[in-house]
Amino acid sequence: MKSGQQKMDWARQYMPVLGSIRREFEEKRPLEGVTIGMALHVEAKTAVLVETLAAGGAEVYITGCNPLSTQDDVAEALNEVAGVHCYAKRACSNEEYYAAINRVLDARPSITIDDGMDLIFELHTRRQDLLPGIIGGCEETTTGIHRLRSMADEGALKFPVIAVNDTPMKRHFDNVHGTGESSLSAIMATTNCLLAGKYLVVAGYGYCGRGVARKARGLGARVIVTEVDTRRALEAHMEGFAVMPMEAASALGEIFITTTGNTSILTERHFPLLRDGAILSNAGHFNVEIDVEWLEKNAGDIERRDGIDTYVLDGHKIHVLAEGRLVNLATPKGMGHPIEVMDLSFALQALSAKYILENGKSLVAGVYDVPNAIDEEVAGRKLTSLGITIDALSEEQEHYMSAWDIGT
Structure with a gap:
């Protein structure tokens, strides 16, 4: 077995949340016929997300979002996955980096998934002819969200984007622990x-x-x-x-x-x-x-x-x-965030991509929070995978928390 596939197999066993989503995607095919363009760190955990989107019916085109973060053996393994096209290369020049970004955009994606906003930047500057075909996007990182909010404030952002970075499950686990x-x-x-x-x-x-x-x-x-x-x-x-x-x-x-x-x-x-x-x-x-x-x-x-x-x-x-x-x-020995952390973040990405497909055409251009139901769903799936159960509010407790006419 090649090293890239070995890395993906290793990551997959520690990503139960994304695994549960993949099983549902394989059965229901919610992304059937959709083209997704991605610029992310191409390594094993990302590859499991890409597999999940492809299992849901998407045609996925992906490249890196940092010239030094790609693992070439994982990029090679991704190109063997049905419905996936990977153009990432480690230690690429600036010219090669943007050429790969544009190869992704040449596929005319209707959904973008970014880590740092490079796809969205290119779409809004040099590839504006593709904007009418974009339903919406997802952004993974703090820096990208800052830039997107600036674009939205200036009226420059032309489609809706889910701020995956800003949801509690991302901030408190990926950003802090990861x-x-x-x-x-x-x-x-x-x-x-x-x-x-x-x-x-x-x-x-x-x-x-x-x-x-x-x-x-x-x-x-x-x-x-x-x-x-x-x-x-x-x-x-x-x-x-x-x-x-x-x-x-x-x-x-x-x-x-x-x-x-x-x-x-x-x-x-x-x-x-x-x-x-x-x-x-x-x-x-x-x-x-x-x-x-x-x-x-x-x-x-x-x-x-x-x-x-x-x-x-x-x-x-x-x-x-x-x-x-x-x-x-x-760094040559840098493996990125721990697998279990990225299981949560990439579960948010997969479900947010599905949400954008289902709702993007009814949303005006702007930056949107991850729906709370998705955030809670990911947390719940993780607790289930750990065998952890928690209490639920009784009807009395729900009434008490919502009532204003109960005195001391």
């Missing part, structure tokens, strides 16, 4: 360095940042949080983390993880302040949080090894992991 565990495990596997006792700086205390911070503290790191939001900064403080500006943290930190989704978090004003041997990594979607371009131009010497670029500035070394791209996927 990003937290996978980022730290990739850093440890790539560097073989100990976290315990080290000053570890987390930039941003959103759902991803708090996941990283909490997991790092559990491993014994001395965690510092940097923030621009007053409430999140206060929350980090109340949860026991040191909070300070990045310039102050730069002089202390030994390991840095950016999780903001914004640009210019670690820049030329911070680099001279860093300790010799500081390790910089990014867990945000795009490679804009660490100014690697400045380091490439200004370092006195550059040493490259597998997954680590070392820049020498005034005699001290700065180690950047995965070229400043997503550390949990772009």
Whole structure:
């Protein structure tokens, strides 16, 4: 058996929620005749989602959403699945990356599934002729949702998109536990360095940042949080983390993880302040949080090894992991989020794609939350797979929670 298929088989056994959806899709074929275009991280968990959509009757065209996150053996295995066409390639050039995006769009999809909004961006800029055929889309990540909401506010978004990232099942499990565990495990596997006792700086205390911070503290790191939001900064403080500006943290930190989704978090004003041997990594979607371009131009010497670029500035070394791209996927040993976490997120994607197909034509262009019923369904399916049962409200309790005329 080829390695890509082995990876998919391994992932499938830990994805019971998506497995239950696949069985229903195979029976009812709710996506029959639909063409779905996807730009996601092409690795084993994503492949199980793609198989599920194809089992539901869809013709699926997929490419990567990051030049370094594709696993080539999984891409090869996907091309052996009936109804699936995969164009992703690891370490592709920028030109190859967008050529693959456009090969997906050449299939004239009616539903898009994005992680970072690259398909939607291309549709709204260079492929506007395809817009009339789009029913709607789904977006997986925080950065993509920020951009989509900006488009919607400006009236530029031309079809409805489900904000899969913003639903509780995504934020509280994928963003917190998925990003937290996978980022730290990739850093440890790539560097073989100990976290315990080290000053570890987390930039941003959103759902991803708090996941990283909490997991790092559990491993014994001395965690510092940097923030621009007053409430999140206060929350980090109340949860026991040191909070300070990045310039102050730069002089202390030994390991840095950016999780903001914004640009210019670690820049030329911070680099001279860093300790010799500081390790910089990014867990945000795009490679804009660490100014690697400045380091490439200004370092006195550059040493490259597998997954680590070392820049020498005034005699001290700065180690950047995965070229400043997503550390949990772009490092050679990065496997992405844990399988069980992606089982939940991709179950949301599959059910949201079905929802868009059934309802997209009646929705005006804009960004929509995942319907609460879908979010609760995924949680319920997961509890069932774990053999966990919970209480239900009695009629008396339901009345009490909805009544206004019951006194003390």
